[in-house]
Amino acid sequence: MKGKWYYAFVAILVIWACSSDSSNPTPGTDDDGMGGGTDDEVPVTFDRGAMLTNWADNIIIPSYQAFQTDLAALQTAFETFESDKSEINLQAFRQAWEVAYITWQKVSMFEIGPAESAGYRLNMNTYPADTDLINDHITTGTYDLTLPSNRDSKGFPALDYLLNGLAADDTALLDLWTNGAETDNTMAFITALLADMTALTNTVVGDWEGSYRNTFVSNDGSSATASVDRYVNDFIFYYEKFLRAGKMGIPLGVFSGTPAPNTIEVFYKSELSKTMFLTGMDAVQDFFNGKHFASATTGESLASYLGALNTLKDGADLAEVINDQMNEARDLVNGLGTFRDEIENNTPPTNMLLAYDEVQRVVPLFKVDMVSAMSISIDFVDADGD
Numbered sequence: 001m002k003g004k005w006y007y008a009f010v011a012i013l014v015i016w017a018c019s020s021d022s023s024n025p026t027p028g029t030d031d032d033g034m035g036g037g038t039d040d041e042v043p044v045t046f047d048r049g050a051m052l053t054n055w056a057d058n059i060i061i062p063s064y065q066a067f068q069t070d071l072a073a074l075q076t077a078f079e080t081f082e083s084d085k086s087e088i089n090l091q092a093f094r095q096a097w098e099v100a101y102i103t104w105q106k107v108s109m110f111e112i113g114p115a116e117s118a119g120y121r122l123n124m125n126t127y128p129a130d131t132d133l134i135n136d137h138i139t140t141g142t143y144d145l146t147l148p149s150n151r152d153s154k155g156f157p158a159l160d161y162l163l164n165g166l167a168a169d170d171t172a173l174l175d176l177w178t179n180g181a182e183t184d185n186t187m188a189f190i191t192a193l194l195a196d197m198t199a200l201t202n203t204v205v206g207d208w209e210g211s212y213r214n215t216f217v218s219n220d221g222s223s224a225t226a227s228v229d230r231y232v233n234d235f236i237f238y239y240e241k242f243l244r245a246g247k248m249g250i251p252l253g254v255f256s257g258t259p260a261p262n263t264i265e266v267f268y269k270s271e272l273s274k275t276m277f278l279t280g281m282d283a284v285q286d287f288f289n290g291k292h293f294a295s296a297t298t299g300e301s302l303a304s305y306l307g308a309l310n311t312l313k314d315g316a317d318l319a320e321v322i323n324d325q326m327n328e329a330r331d332l333v334n335g336l337g338t339f340r341d342e343i344e345n346n347t348p349p350t351n352m353l354l355a356y357d358e359v360q361r362v363v364p365l366f367k368v369d370m371v372s373a374m375s376i377s378i379d380f381v382d383a384d385g386d
Contacts, residue, residue, distance in 0.1 A: 049220035054299030062293035114207035129157035165268035270340035
C-alpha cells in the first residue's frame, strides 16, 4: 500500500510540473496578454546587431545626408536671393526652405548620440516662434543663437515667420527687405540662422559618419544602456511627445482644454502643417518596418523583431496591428483640411479630434505591447496622463 501511495505521489508531482511549464506565456505574450514573455522551451533568437546596422547604414545616416544636402541647397538659395532680391529668387528661397523643412521631418526622430548631445531637435525646430524676440534680434543686431533661451527665435520656425509672416505678399516683403530700415540687419540675421543650422547639422552628420556609427552598432546588448533599448525609448518619445502631442494634441487643446491654433507647426504657412505631420508619420512607420531611406527595400526592424518573438495582440500579429493602426490614423489625417482651418473654423474641431484619437491609439501599442515583448523598460516620465 505504501508503494502505491508513493507512485501516486510521484505522478502528482509530474503532473504539477508539466502544468507549471505550460503556464509560461507563449512567445511574445505575458500573463495579461500584453506581450513580453518567452517560452523557455522555445528560445527566441534575433540579431539586434543586424537591426542596428540596418538602422544606421540604411536609414539614419542616409536620411541625415539627404537633409544636409537640402539644407545646403537652402543656403545657396538664400545667397542667390541676397545678391539679387527678385521675386523669382524670393520664391526659390521659400521653396528651398519648404523642401528642407519637409526633409527635416524624416530625421527629427533620431535624437540619440550626436543629436542628443547637440540638442539638435530643440535648436532646429522649437515652435511657436517667439516673434518679439526675433524682431528684437533684428532691431538690435545683437544675439547669441547658441543660448538655450534663443531656441524659439531660430531654426525653421524663425524662417517661417520671416518668409511668410512679415508681409501680406511677396511684393510687400521684397520692398521691406530692399528698402526697409532694417534690411541689412535682417539679412545678417538670416545668415546667422542658416549658419547655426548648418553647423549643428554638420556636427551631427559628421559624428554619425565618423566614430559614432560603430559605437551605436556595436552596443548591441539588451541592457537599459544598449543602443536598441535607448533608441526604442527615444523613438517612442518622439512619436508620443513631438508627433502626436506637438503637431496635433497641443494645438487641439487636448491637454489644456483650450484649442491653441497659434501653436501649430509652420503657423505662417499653415497649409504645410498637415504635410509635416504626415511626413513624420511616414518616417516613423518606415523606421518601424526597417525601410531603407528612399528605397522599397527593408531590413531587420522592430517589426521583424516582433515577428521573431511571435508577438500577438488579441490573437493578431502585433506588427500588423501596429501598421494597421498607423494606416487608419493616416487615412483620417489625410481627410482633414489644413490643421489651422480645422481648429479655427470648428468648435469643437470634431474631425481632427477623431483623427487624433487614432494617432493616440498607436501609443500603447508601442509603449506597452511592443516594449513588453522586447523586455525594454520605458525610461521617460509620462506627464500628460496617457
